[in-house]
Amino acid sequence: MQTNQLDFIPILMQVGLAVGFVGATIFISGLLGPKRHSANKDKNFECGIESVGNARIPFSVKYFLVAILFVLFDVEVIFMYPWAVNFREMGIEGLLKMGLFMALLVIGFYYVIKKKGLEWE
Amino acid sequence: MALESAVIQQKVIDQFGLKVADFVQLHDILTFEVAPEAILEVMKYLKEDETLRFNFLTDICGVHYPEYAQERQFAVVYHMHNWVDNVRVRIKCFLPASNPEIDSVVSLFLGANWMERETYDFFGIIFKGHPQLKRILNMDEMTVFPMRREFPLEDGGRTDKDDRFFGRTQQNC
């Protein structure tokens, strides 16, 4: 074990302690808390009424499309945060890079519009 | 008020003759009685006639008169309101106790749907032609019609309430 590797042991202990504390509290409170299971209790709750039919049915695909596109463009916005912070130091060259990045995504967005992915009715 | 009670009375008598009777002015509302089988035509006439124009059905409710004669024990009371001349009218139909049945006016006013279901739920008055005549306020499994006089008010299953301390004897409640 070289000396520089030895320096990592306190960090590992710290990480172990943190993860261990979180895991332990969840596990112990699970033990402490009383549990009660019965057929009636494990049914899904629909405002106190017998639920009819099954909720796991095939939904129409437009909900999934909207959700995925939202995630996609939301991640794009996250990439803009670091750029927005040091916007002045990066100057024109930064602007061009970010412009290129966004242009690619706009092409994708244009494709979605053309394919009527967000068409609702 | 352009529309006087006398005008209403005269027009309705001309139109329906013997089917309408017993016109009386009770506290600024003209009240008259209609034979149960003619209720649909009378209300259609009141609604569509140009001078009468009773365009709004305010309320439908049932009344139980146990001391009346056998064929007049249940009454269905309709309140109608003419918004243009601001006049109200009250129509009463008396039904026999054996099988209280009357035509439903849902075809004229959509609002009558639940009002008639409530009257059925309380008194057991059958509304012929009602799209969905079943109980609305009480439990569906209830077989008795609670607003009839013979049905007791208090919950029978109550054990903790000793009637002697509440001054209740059999006959006064």
Place this chain on the structure above:
Amino acid sequence: MSELLLPPEQRYASVINQRRNEDGSELSILNLGPTHPATHGIFQNILLMDGERILDGESTVGYIHRAFEKIAENRPFYQITVLTDRLNYCSAPINNMGWWMTIEKALGIEVPKRVQYMRVIVMELARIADHIICNSVLGVDTGALTGFLYVFQFREKIYEIYEEICGARLTTNMGRIGGFERDWSPAVWAKIDAFLEEFPAVWQEFENLLVRNRIFMDRTINVGSISAEKAMSYGFTGPNLRAAGIDYDIRVAQPYSSYEDFEFDIPVGKSGDTYDRFCVRNAEIWESLKIIKQALAKMPEGNFHADVPEYYLPPKEDVYTTMESLIYHFKIVMGEIPVPLTEVYHPVEGGNGELGFYLITDGSRTPYRLHFRRPCFIYYQAFNDMVKGQNLSDAIATLSSLNVIAGELDA
């Protein structure tokens, strides 16, 4: 016809089995049930859903049916006001005053002008309180919780005014046959003036928060709309009817308790959707404030109750000293007030519409039959027509804007 008698779940289950959408998605049944946070009260809607869109629905009510009308047949007249303020408990004093006016009409008692003005002030305060709840909770349902927290503060101020008048906050049981149980203390007038000073600014702030709010407008415009003819046919009255475009208001159509002395106009909407209902209730609060100011300005002098000894409890000094007061006191407390044989229907403009009391008396100590014309019960049947074809979130905004109060719904 008989197929409609089946419970809605079975009816919809058969529809679900046959129908497959072209893209393979199926229909489902959703139960917007009694304990749902969006139904501000206890009523149930079973909805046939295609994804988020509502295809069909049926409402079930009666979950707190307490048999008011059956109780009313077994209670003397003074004990029925306890029932009336549990009808629409958001604006309890309006129901109380409506009941007292019905009895005064049946007994033919003329109430002094001062009492009529005091009743107008109390009813308008109750209308403000009712609309505060409806609009702020409509804001909560479309995501704007802050408005609720600020504006509810002023409903507490109205509660304090009621406490000064009759000691209770919500179920007020206010007033007697012929007037009020005691004159209003100076604290009441001071609190009303304080309320009239502070409330307009806060209400303007609440309005600015929502009326021009992009999200709120998108969530409520063209949502749950109903045409004027359909609203009239369904028996709509009150703010929901005025939002559809008909300016029917009983305070103007059949003025009671000297409403004709006040100038106020009736806000009317155009398209009968949730946004119009919100704006009509907003404007009605401004009108109510105007009425209260005029009533305070023109408040006449006089006694706070009519001179009807056999119906109005005599003051305690008289009861101990004079014989007649003792007899009147005893008869009133035992509920033996002389009531003639009459049949009377008296409508009042409640928070949600025309609240009517249809009273049949047979001269005994209890009413022979008392029927409440409950506006919520009558216009709630149109809910399924209004939300058919809309999204679920629109149905929740519509339901909240209709202001259906469970107590009034199944009396």
Place this chain on the structure above:
Amino acid sequence: MSDSSKYTMADAPAGYAGEGFFATKLSDVVGLARANSLWPLPFATSCCGIEFMATMASHYDVARFGSERMSFSPRQADMLLVMGTIAKKMAPILRQVYEQMAEPKWVIAVGACASSGGVFDTYSVLQGIDKVIPVDVYVPGCPPRPEQILDGVMRLQEIVKNESVRRRSSDEYQDLLGSYNIK
């Protein structure tokens, strides 16, 4: 900062304090934690529900007692606040919501109608919810003032503080549920 003389600090449970450590019973610690994080399920049916809205709003603010989050689903609720009249048509729904609540759970019957049927002694009203589910605290009033509702919540906090950890698995608790034939 607010001057600390005005505010009283919550007193620690009874325990043995040494240098740098403090030992107390496990049930006290668990009870203290539970008492100050009772998530309410506002089962609001009628007038008491509107009074609870006033209690939730900024003036009386039930959030001061740890009930910040209103959970309308029984899965994350600890305290079932039954407010208002429970009709017989509503009783099975109340029972279902109670059964589906996560253990440990408590019930407060707010108002005369929930406690005993109140003014409405009629054929359609359930005369008190303790005919259907076990109740811990009864709050009188019709409707009770917000202070009374808060007093009910504080009473329940006392109960929760002194409840032993093993109560929910003890046999008299099973008999209690058995008497309501809740399996």
